[in-house]
Amino acid sequence: MSDRSVVENETAMSPIEVRGEDQAHSRGSLRRVPVGTVLAVVAGLAAVYFVPYVVSGSMLALMLSAVIAAIAILGLNLLFGYCGQISIGHAAFLGIGAYVSAVLVIESGWSYPVAVPVSMLVAFAVGATVSIPALRLKGLYLALLTLAVGVTFPSVVRRLEGITQGDRGMFGVQWRAPSWTGLVGFEGQIIWMFWTAGACLVLSCLVVHNIVSSRIGRSLVAIRDHEVAAASAGVPIARTKAMAFGTAGAFGALAGGLTAASVGVITPSQFGLLQSIELLVAVVVGGAASIRGSLYGGAFYVFIPYYASEVASGELAQAVFAVSILIALFVAPRGVDGLAVDLLRRVRGRRRSRPGLPDIPSSGHH
Numbered sequence: 001m002s003d004r005s006v007v008e009n010e011t012a013m014s015p016i017e018v019r020g021e022d023q024a025h026s027r028g029s030l031r032r033v034p035v036g037t038v039l040a041v042v043a044g045l046a047a048v049y050f051v052p053y054v055v056s057g058s059m060l061a062l063m064l065s066a067v068i069a070a071i072a073i074l075g076l077n078l079l080f081g082y083c084g085q086i087s088i089g090h091a092a093f094l095g096i097g098a099y100v101s102a103v104l105v106i107e108s109g110w111s112y113p114v115a116v117p118v119s120m121l122v123a124f125a126v127g128a129t130v131s132i133p134a135l136r137l138k139g140l141y142l143a144l145l146t147l148a149v150g151v152t153f154p155s156v157v158r159r160l161e162g163i164t165q166g167d168r169g170m171f172g173v174q175w176r177a178p179s180w181t182g183l184v185g186f187e188g189q190i191i192w193m194f195w196t197a198g199a200c201l202v203l204s205c206l207v208v209h210n211i212v213s214s215r216i217g218r219s220l221v222a223i224r225d226h227e228v229a230a231a232s233a234g235v236p237i238a239r240t241k242a243m244a245f246g247t248a249g250a251f252g253a254l255a256g257g258l259t260a261a262s263v264g265v266i267t268p269s270q271f272g273l274l275q276s277i278e279l280l281v282a283v284v285v286g287g288a289a290s291i292r293g294s295l296y297g298g299a300f301y302v303f304i305p306y307y308a309s310e311v312a313s314g315e316l317a318q319a320v321f322a323v324s325i326l327i328a329l330f331v332a333p334r335g336v337d338g339l340a341v342d343l344l345r346r347v348r349g350r351r352r353s354r355p356g357l358p359d360i361p362s363s364g365h366h
Helices: 003-012 015-031 034-055 057-082 090-104 111-135 139-159 185-212 217-225 227-232 237-263 274-286 291-311 315-331 335-353
Strands: none
Touching: 003 034, 003 291, 034 057, 034 185, 057 090, 057 185, 057 237, 057 274, 057 291, 090 111, 090 139, 090 237, 090 274, 090 335, 111 139, 111 237, 139 237, 139 274, 185 237, 185 291, 217 237, 217 335, 274 291, 274 315, 291 315, 291 335
């Protein structure tokens, strides 16, 4: 059953029936957790733990950047892919996470595990606030609103030079590995940050999976497909959009806080308009409205520019990156995840058509 038909069926029931169905669904969810979800979480955490021991230090640093980018793209995908709200200023939320975490750690002496969640709450509040004017804006006008947020952020950081150090940047931002890990030195710090960022990514994917599988997720899709019909069906538009903007901001702040800890220095130019556009491109290339697509987008965001700079330099490297985007959009108009799903279906179709082979059951949604 499609997401739109689910919303229509829900609105056909009385409020008491809907409430009773939600309560029953909640009790059922508490009693049984899907085995596939548990296995995916365990496999993800296991991969995060073992990867540092099978790749080189330089590759691990790149993978760390890709993992952090995937967290930011995951939040943007929730807003853009599932809810249909375009954002060209998402880098501002990464900046909020980075600067709030850095100020709390360096100036106030907070521990990093406490500072990052606080920065996520701040970003959630900012995102929810942005959703208020966004209620009356769509398309190009919404894009211009988020563009204004993205362009304004670096200027605000420079204005607050007494706190943020302005263009000089904030140095010494670190989330040191605990002594019980036995990780020391620069390589040990990279491994620790990869473990931390990887665990955050796995948990973020689990959170987004639960959101999009719930009634909230169906409301997001209904708003994306037809906002007027969703409102007529009883979907709380203002509250749902506020949740989408706020949650996307919180994921962006988490990525920003991890970026500050892994790089060690932050400047306003790291969170400018170009990064916001690249994040949005990564969502489209990886696959909108797809958790797996966010992972592909994170890899694209980091590895394609890196290898483009390896084969060229300067403006030519930027041209190679631009051509890579065009090729990706031409070959996979629905994103890398859409292409992968189509190829898998073709393989299954061929195997089904061969005599003597049993049918392969289709997998669940991503």
